[in-house]
Amino acid sequence: MSFSLYVHIPYCLTKCPYCDFNAYGVRTWPEEHYVDALCAELRHYISQTPWHEQVIETIYFGGGTPSLFAPASIGRFLKFLANLCPLAPDLEVTLEADPATVTLEKLAGFHSIGINRLSFGTQSFQPTLLKTLGRLHSAEEGLRAIAWARDSGFTNLSLDLIFAVPGQTLPMLESDLSQALACMPEHISLYNLTYEENTPFFAMKQKGQLQPVDEDDEVAMYALVREQCAAKGYRHYEISNFARPGFSSHHNANYWNGGSYLGLGAGAHSFAREPDWGRRWSNEKNPKTYVKKALASGNTQNFQETLTRAQALGEFVFLHLRQLDGFMPATFAERFAVSLAEEFPHVTTLLAEGLLSEEGGRVKLTPRGLLIADSVFASFF
Numbered sequence: 001m002s003f004s005l006y007v008h009i010p011y012c013l014t015k016c017p018y019c020d021f022n023a024y025g026v027r028t029w030p031e032e033h034y035v036d037a038l039c040a041e042l043r044h045y046i047s048q049t050p051w052h053e054q055v056i057e058t059i060y061f062g063g064g065t066p067s068l069f070a071p072a073s074i075g076r077f078l079k080f081l082a083n084l085c086p087l088a089p090d091l092e093v094t095l096e097a098d099p100a101t102v103t104l105e106k107l108a109g110f111h112s113i114g115i116n117r118l119s120f121g122t123q124s125f126q127p128t129l130l131k132t133l134g135r136l137h138s139a140e141e142g143l144r145a146i147a148w149a150r151d152s153g154f155t156n157l158s159l160d161l162i163f164a165v166p167g168q169t170l171p172m173l174e175s176d177l178s179q180a181l182a183c184m185p186e187h188i189s190l191y192n193l194t195y196e197e198n199t200p201f202f203a204m205k206q207k208g209q210l211q212p213v214d215e216d217d218e219v220a221m222y223a224l225v226r227e228q229c230a231a232k233g234y235r236h237y238e239i240s241n242f243a244r245p246g247f248s249s250h251h252n253a254n255y256w257n258g259g260s261y262l263g264l265g266a267g268a269h270s271f272a273r274e275p276d277w278g279r280r281w282s283n284e285k286n287p288k289t290y291v292k293k294a295l296a297s298g299n300t301q302n303f304q305e306t307l308t309r310a311q312a313l314g315e316f317v318f319l320h321l322r323q324l325d326g327f328m329p330a331t332f333a334e335r336f337a338v339s340l341a342e343e344f345p346h347v348t349t350l351l352a353e354g355l356l357s358e359e360g361g362r363v364k365l366t367p368r369g370l371l372i373a374d375s376v377f378a379s380f381f
């Protein structure tokens with residue numbers, strides 16, 4: 001069995017008003033102690049089943065803002081990891097980066113320590129939208145960071161954009177897409193803005209201080225995203241993700257395919273596929289408490305559960321359907337010893353309504369199903 005490793009860096013210069021991740025706006029951060037804690041937590045798990053002597057296929061530094069850390073700090077962790085764990089020869093190592101926190105020298109440093117995939121939180125090239133979203137970088141700084149990444153040797157670059165932002169129009173989105181695609185990234189993620197509870201944006205929406213984009217306009221924006229990316233040769237392989245051939249995210253695919261992953265860091269989540277239907281857990285969210293617990297014992301869990309068969313069934317379908325290739329009912333039957341039609345008879349209705357299709361032995365969302373994917377997914381729980 002192989003697995004993926006997720007490393008959470010929770011610190012940001014400021015927390016964006018739409019973000020509901022475990023992230024904290026800070027002026028200083030305990031970089032050395034935090035890396036010590038990550039190493040201690042890794043040491044705690046790596047001698048245990050199911051991680052012991054298993055090959056790591058992908059590593060993902062997420063946040064927060066991992067690019068706040070110095071390349072030497074990330075490099076120290078990677079060196080510690082390489083001494084403990086077998087690594088896949090084609091290991092994918094991704095680091096999320098904020099354009100406001102990088103320089104040419106820093107990006108070259110990240111490349112030199114083994115980061116081979118960079119994911120930029122660009123979000124927009126429109127000054128007004130960047131301001132609305134609480135981003136610290138300008139459009140020019142976003143483009144400059146991308147150029148620096150290329151100059152540093154990165155040949156696998158992903159850009160994040162957000163659409164359906166209050167005040168955004170279709171021409172503004174078209175401009176954002178045009179500028180992003182002109183940079184020729186290998187991968188692009190396009191997320192529609194959501195209003196998550198416990199975020200400033202949610203509160204502002206409730207008070208009428210933010211006017212969400214009209215639902216019909218949001219549908220038109222998603223259609224534009226799909227059309228423009230396809231026209232430039234990007235394959236739409238997951239609801240929000242597009243890639244050039246050979247550059248889809250292997251790390252995220254492991255999540256969607258129900259693979260095991262170990263999460264290190266404050267608030268990180270883990271999933272072990274065995275035994276039975278799998279078990280998952282999450283870490284202490286508060287960074288200070290996380291560091292203290294990790295350095296003391298290596299164990300920082302604050303929640304864990306063993307999945308029921310019903311949970312595993314629903315999650316298999318939901319996660320696989322996020323991918324536009326869908327899944328083979330035969331794979332479902334092999335995993336659960338029951339046919340898809342027996343377990344979920346309403347699949348017949350979803351097929352008849354044109355929300356799902358069955359082609360080439362695979363069940364997948366149709367273009368119509370994509371637009372109401374959340375409702376389709378909910379029907380399996």
